[in-house]
Amino acid sequence: MDADRSRHLLEQVNQALNLGTPLRIQGGNSKAMLGRPVAGEIVDLREHRGILSYHPSELVLTARAGTPLREIEAALEQAGQMLTCEPPHLGPHATLGGMVAAGLSGPRRPWAGAVRDLVLGTRLISGHGKQLRLGGEVMKNVAGYDVSRLMAGSFGCLGLLTEISLKVLPKPRQCLSLRLPMPAQQALAALAQWGQQALPISAACHADDALHLRLEGGPGSVRSAHERLGGEVIDNHFWQQLREQRLAFFDDPAPLWRLSLPVATGLLELPGQQLLDWAGAQRWLKSTAPAALIRERVAKVGGHATAYSPGDHSSAPLAPVLLRYHQALKAQLDPQGLFNPGRLYADL
Numbered sequence: 001m002d003a004d005r006s007r008h009l010l011e012q013v014n015q016a017l018n019l020g021t022p023l024r025i026q027g028g029n030s031k032a033m034l035g036r037p038v039a040g041e042i043v044d045l046r047e048h049r050g051i052l053s054y055h056p057s058e059l060v061l062t063a064r065a066g067t068p069l070r071e072i073e074a075a076l077e078q079a080g081q082m083l084t085c086e087p088p089h090l091g092p093h094a095t096l097g098g099m100v101a102a103g104l105s106g107p108r109r110p111w112a113g114a115v116r117d118l119v120l121g122t123r124l125i126s127g128h129g130k131q132l133r134l135g136g137e138v139m140k141n142v143a144g145y146d147v148s149r150l151m152a153g154s155f156g157c158l159g160l161l162t163e164i165s166l167k168v169l170p171k172p173r174q175c176l177s178l179r180l181p182m183p184a185q186q187a188l189a190a191l192a193q194w195g196q197q198a199l200p201i202s203a204a205c206h207a208d209d210a211l212h213l214r215l216e217g218g219p220g221s222v223r224s225a226h227e228r229l230g231g232e233v234i235d236n237h238f239w240q241q242l243r244e245q246r247l248a249f250f251d252d253p254a255p256l257w258r259l260s261l262p263v264a265t266g267l268l269e270l271p272g273q274q275l276l277d278w279a280g281a282q283r284w285l286k287s288t289a290p291a292a293l294i295r296e297r298v299a300k301v302g303g304h305a306t307a308y309s310p311g312d313h314s315s316a317p318l319a320p321v322l323l324r325y326h327q328a329l330k331a332q333l334d335p336q337g338l339f340n341p342g343r344l345y346a347d348l
Helices: 002-019 069-078 096-102 147-151 184-194 219-229 238-243 291-300 320-333
Strands: 023-026 041-044 051-055 060-064 119-125 131-135 160-167 174-181 201-207 210-217 232-234 256-260 273-277 282-286 304-307
Touching: 002 023, 002 041, 002 119, 002 160, 051 069, 060 069, 069 096, 096 160, 119 147, 131 147, 174 219, 184 201, 184 210, 184 273, 201 238, 210 219, 256 291, 291 304
Parallel strands: 023 041
Antiparallel strands: 051 060, 060 160, 119 131, 119 160, 174 210, 174 232, 201 210, 201 273, 256 282, 256 304, 273 282
């Protein structure tokens, strides 16, 4: 059955190549609100699922792209391990392939790395109708750039992911979450100061006029940090609620924006409500302001803005040199523009 499913995917890609038919790749569709709409024949990966190999002592897991994230996280939980990037599901049917294609990371990202940092290797079907294996299944340093990591955040524009090998790590021995009432500006100043010190912080968010911190590590270091920082102990479930956009902040019916900013950026003057995540490097904005205004003000401080609400599918334009790199890469892996055409940018 598994070999039949892989063969069917390859046949579907080659048939689309022969007919010149674009393909719209989808898994659980939990990230469908991101990017531009794609017209094309649907390639549904949800049946191409299953964990292929997982040996906890080797800290590597390999699974098919359609494997539900909840199954992978359940297997890791049994072994006391985790995906350190804390990928958002944003829906009950999120898949491993969608996690890599979207490249989204949760609250731990500044301290533990992004999705691309976990990718060791991939198998994919290219726009030439060939099966490719990129990277490997072991943790080792190699010269040059690992092409498999280019798949992270590509939104399926470079190829059809079929298998992914990931680095996993043990869960921390101790986890403690705190709430410290303070205004946003004071929180940013405190985080800038604490960032220069040896504190076991693994998440930092300002919401509801309070700074929320997560401390992780050995019991002694967590206890010492708590004594130093103070604050009210809260349920660790807060971070899952943040990751899955279930906090009260996200109930506001205004359009949702994700702002990615340089470290130590001050408060932004933008209409609407803001929630600070990643110690301020990621901010969530609920605003009815025009997209052009939001993107202009974010760009002035060296950041970029992504719309998370349906209706605004425009992307901030790439610098000409970056656009050429994107187009050259697309031409190498998908010369006929078969996969998710225009999902990221109209010219890709």
